[in-house]
Every structure is written in structure tokens, then in C-alpha cells.
Amino acid sequence: xxxxxxxxxxxxxxxxxxxxxNPLKPAHRDNHPEGGAPTALALGPDAALPPELEAxxxxxxxxxxxxxxxxxxxxxxxxxxxxxIDMADDLMLGDSGLDKTEREMIAxxxxxxxxxxxxxxxxxxALRQRAKNPELGExxxxxxxxxxxxxxQKAMLDFAVKLTEHPDxxxxxxxxxxxxxxxxDRDIWDIAAVTGFYNMSNxxxxxTEMRPNREYFHAARK
Numbered sequence: 455x456x457x458x459x460x461x462x463x464x465x466x467x468x469x470x471x472x473x474x475x476n477p478l479k480p481a482h483r484d485n486h487p488e489g490g491a492p493t494a495l496a497l498g499p500d501a502a503l504p505p506e507l508e509a510x511x512x513x514x515x516x517x518x519x520x521x522x523x524x525x526x527x528x529x530x531x532x533x534x535x536x537x538x539i540d541m542a543d544d545l546m547l548g549d550s551g552l553d554k555t556e557r558e559m560i561a562x563x564x565x566x567x568x569x570x571x572x573x574x575x576x577x578x579x580a581l582r583q584r585a586k587n588p589e590l591g592e593x594x595x596x597x598x599x600x601x602x603x604x605x606x607q608k609a610m611l612d613f614a615v616k617l618t619e620h621p622d623x624x625x626x627x628x629x630x631x632x633x634x635x636x637x638x639d640r641d642i643w644d645i646a647a648v649t650g651f652y653n654m655s656n657x658x659x660x661x662t663e664m665r666p667n668r669e670y671f672h673a674a675r676k
Contacts, residue, residue: 493662
């Protein structure tokens with residue numbers, strides 16, 4: 455099952471962010487705003503979930519009032535669900551030289567390139583919440599180059615977008631550009647890992663027609 459300690463944070467903000475950022479949806483069908491399935495696939499009944507995952511879904515309901523549909527999408531297989539949550543929580547909430555807002559910036563910029571409806575909606579909300587700046591979140595979702603970002607964050611997103619669009623063209627000068635604005639080699643790994651994860655998630659969301667919770671559209675707009 456992996457490390458469940460990151461799923462149920464003591465800090466309320468991290469609990470909410472974990473639920474907001476995970477591309478997984480909890481298993482309770484009645485939490486979909488329209489009462490329907492979270493994707494276009496008929497994957498069968500939800501799996502019997504172990505207590506720690508049931509507790510995670512309960513925490514989503516307690517803190518958010520709903521279970522993100524991405525979690526519900528994985529609920530047909532408890533092993534896949536746990537692996538997804540572990541990976542997402544480690545990348546987005548674990549120790550890193552990238553702060554949590556920067557990691558959300560990558561998720562949104564990558565999802566914008568891939569035109570991912572689910573991830574742009576969910577992570578756009580998470581970025582608005584993290585940055586406490588709705589205009590910044592919206593601008594990165596539309597065109598990060600227009601956001602007036604500091605050189606560090608601009609270089610980070612330049613790398614993430616190039617890795618998304620032209621992975622075969624990444625060369626040493628691209629890594630040097632990140633080092634030049636203060637990123638360590640460990641940071642470069644984390645930028646690449648978050649970028650790769652959301653490229654994967656975007657493709658699963660597109661293939662399955664993953665449907666965002668309506669709450670995301672209204673979150674952190676003021």
C-alpha cells in the first residue's frame with residue numbers, strides 16, 4: 455500500500471491540497487455533482503477499499519464536501535488507487551526545492567499544452583488557491599508567458615513545456631538554463647518528475663473523458 459502517512463495530513467491546508475491536486479477521485483458515486491460516473495468507461499463496481507483509503511475519502515468529504523472525480527475514477531482497483539495517491543502526494547506535497555505553488559504551476563502549464571479539460575479545471579483551482587491570486591492562476595492556464603513570472607519560474611515552465619512538446623530535444627543547455635536561475639540538479643529531477651506525471655495524467659483523463667467536479671470551476675475566484 456505504500457506510505458499512507460502523507461494521505462491524512464495533520465495540517466488542514468495540506469489535507470485540502472492533497473485532495474485538490476490528486477488526479478484521483480474517491481469511490482463514492484453519489485459525490486459526482488450530477489450523480490454520474492467520473493469517466494466515460496464502464497469499469498465495473500468500486501473495489502473494496504482498505505480502511506486507510508476509506509478514511510482518505512471521508513477526509514475529502516469532511517474538508518472539501520466532495521470527493522475529487524479523479525480519485526473516483528481509480529476506485530475500481532484499490533492497488534491502482536493507492537499507487538496513484540502515493541505518487542501524486544509525494545510529487546506535489548513531499549520535500550522538494552520547488553514550493554507547492556511552483557509544482558501546481560507545472561501541472562497547469564503542462565495541462566494547458568495538452569488541452570486537458572479535467573486537469574486544467576482541477577489544478578487551475580488548486581493553483582488559484584495556492585497562489586492566492588486568481589489572475590495569476592488564470593493567466594498560467596491560458597499562457598504562462600503572459601503572466602510576468604520571475605525568471606526562476608519562467609525558466610521552470612519553459613523547461614516543463616519543452617519537455618512536454620519536444621522531449622527528444624532536451625539537451626544540456628536546457629538543464630544549464632535551470633541551474634543559472636538557482637535550481638539544483640535535484641530540483642531539475644523534481645521538475646521533470648512533475649512534468650512527466652501530469653503528461654501521463656492528462657492522457658488518461660483524455661482517453662477516459664474524465665469529468666471535473668463542478669466545485670472546481672468556482673473555487674478560489676476571489
